[in-house]
Amino acid sequence: MHPKALLDAATELVRRVLLLDHPADTVVSRFFREHRALGPRERATLAETAYAVLRRKPLYEHLARAGSGSRERRLAILGFHAPRDFLKQALSEPEKAWLDACDAVPPAELAPEYRHNLPSWLVAPLRAQVGDEFDTLAAALLEPAPLDLRVNTLKEKRAAAQAELAQAAIKAIETPYSPWGLRIDGKPALQKLDAFTRGAVEVQDEGSQLLALLLDARRGEMVADFCAGAGGKTLAIGATMRNTGRLYAFDVSAHRLDALKPRLARSGLSNVHPVAIAHERDERVKRLKGKMDRVLVDAPCSGLGTLRRNPDLKWRQQPKDVAELQARQLAILTSAARLVKPGGRLVYATCSVLPDENEAIAAAFGAEHADFEPLNVAELLQALKLPDAAALCTTDAAQPGQYLRLWPHRHGTDGFFAAAWQRKG
Numbered sequence: 165m166h167p168k169a170l171l172d173a174a175t176e177l178v179r180r181v182l183l184l185d186h187p188a189d190t191v192v193s194r195f196f197r198e199h200r201a202l203g204p205r206e207r208a209t210l211a212e213t214a215y216a217v218l219r220r221k222p223l224y225e226h227l228a229r230a231g232s233g234s235r236e237r238r239l240a241i242l243g244f245h246a247p248r249d250f251l252k253q254a255l256s257e258p259e260k261a262w263l264d265a266c267d268a269v270p271p272a273e274l275a276p277e278y279r280h281n282l283p284s285w286l287v288a289p290l291r292a293q294v295g296d297e298f299d300t301l302a303a304a305l306l307e308p309a310p311l312d313l314r315v316n317t318l319k320e321k322r323a324a325a326q327a328e329l330a331q332a333a334i335k336a337i338e339t340p341y342s343p344w345g346l347r348i349d350g351k352p353a354l355q356k357l358d359a360f361t362r363g364a365v366e367v368q369d370e371g372s373q374l375l376a377l378l379l380d381a382r383r384g385e386m387v388a389d390f391c392a393g394a395g396g397k398t399l400a401i402g403a404t405m406r407n408t409g410r411l412y413a414f415d416v417s418a419h420r421l422d423a424l425k426p427r428l429a430r431s432g433l434s435n436v437h438p439v440a441i442a443h444e445r446d447e448r449v450k451r452l453k454g455k456m457d458r459v460l461v462d463a464p465c466s467g468l469g470t471l472r473r474n475p476d477l478k479w480r481q482q483p484k485d486v487a488e489l490q491a492r493q494l495a496i497l498t499s500a501a502r503l504v505k506p507g508g509r510l511v512y513a514t515c516s517v518l519p520d521e522n523e524a525i526a527a528a529f530g531a532e533h534a535d536f537e538p539l540n541v542a543e544l545l546q547a548l549k550l551p552d553a554a555a556l557c558t559t560d561a562a563q564p565g566q567y568l569r570l571w572p573h574r575h576g577t578d579g580f581f582a583a584a585w586q587r588k589g
């Protein structure tokens with residue numbers, strides 16, 4: 165496609181994602197379905213351009229106050245994911261001069277909001293948590309996430325999967341913390357790889373793998389993944405159970421559970437029972453009261469720990485949404501807790517970096533549930549022989565290691581939180 169046509173397409177896609185009325189990945193997929201003639205490289209350029217604009221929206225809007233042409237075209241030019249000489253074939257002389265002027269602005273001279281590119285309401289809670297590391301965190305959140313795989317140890321050892329990928333010219337290194345993880349160089353197409361189609365590997369961020377590990381589900385147990393969604397963590401938990409026992413995958417979205425089915429088929433797991441529920445107090449949940457050895461609540465959350473892959477969330481989420489989420493999170497955790505049998509383990513997790521969705525929910529639950537003993541997550545991970553377990557957890561002087569707290573700039577994962585309890589016997 166000629167650079168001019170590709171820039172026009174990017175401008176239209178940028179216009180659509182900036183409406184912020186749907187998740188960016190949905191908008192991009194719909195755009196590609198409408199433009200079937202686009203090749204893989206053109207698709208990559210368009211998607212990366214739209215994501216670049218979402219990532220650096222404040223900076224690009226600032227730079228786009230100068231220049232000419234529509235606002236979306238200026239933003240698409242600034243985010244255009246291709247070599248400058250290719251892009252310049254699409255530009256008028258005044259546009260080229262404006263772009264050169266933008267490129268010449270020294271980053272150090274930019275106001276902080278054009279460097280961190282975060283909404284103002286998010287800055288204070290992040291600064292309060294990471295202090296001097298704020299700029300490093302903000303920079304990490306502006307980078308695309310690496311591609312992590314989880315090796316399905318029911319089918320393959322990690323080293324064998326790594327060797328198989330190498331034969332397909334895909335370089336993969338072991339993830340630093342998860343014993344099942346491989347981190348891939350670049351973004352190769354995996355769907356047609358034998359290792360993928362036969363279920364030996366699945367795409368999953370290392371942080372998600374650690375949440376499944378923390379649940380520590382064993383052979384023959386009764387386990388519930390309460391907010392299973394498309395089942396990323398369900399699959400990892402089923403593998404730790406060595407395909408024995410019974411693993412319920414609950415979710416209120418039948419549509420998301422449907423996406424679990426092909427993944428289950430590939431994985432070779434037959435111990436998973438997907439159940440679409442109407443709400444967290446559904447009769448099908450109540451019937452299992454006190455029967456579960458382990459329950460994971462991977463709660464619906466703002467997703468603000470996943471800004472590397474979902475940069476639109478920082479513009480689509482608002483403080484009032486977080487307040488609404490808190491009520492749902494506590495209600496879901498409270499209902500899910502009823503399933504846990506005496507001596508059983510409960511894990512609450514989110515992919516949010518906001519204390520309001522994390523420590524605050526754990527504290528509110530703890531205050532109402534004296535029958536649940538908080539477990540120290542660092543100790544649980546140490547017992548699982550995880551390297552640097554304490555470094556993955558909170559460091560409060562009063563309760564060191566109490567919660568899992570993963571950060572992109574420290575751990576190279578998405579931002580995750582987890583708290584764990586044991587029901588008193």
Ligand SMILES: C[S@@+](CC[C@H](N)C(=O)[O-])C[C@H]1O[C@@H](n2cnc3c(N)ncnc32)[C@H](O)[C@@H]1O
Nearest residue numbers: 391392393395396397415416417444462463464
């Ligand atoms: C963070 S996502 C889960 C991601 C999934 N565990 C994974 O690893 O891919 C949260 C899920 O909670 C589900 N959910 C929302 N409200 C719920 C409720 N009341 N009961 C159970 N699941 C709920 C959503 O449909 C969504 O799939």
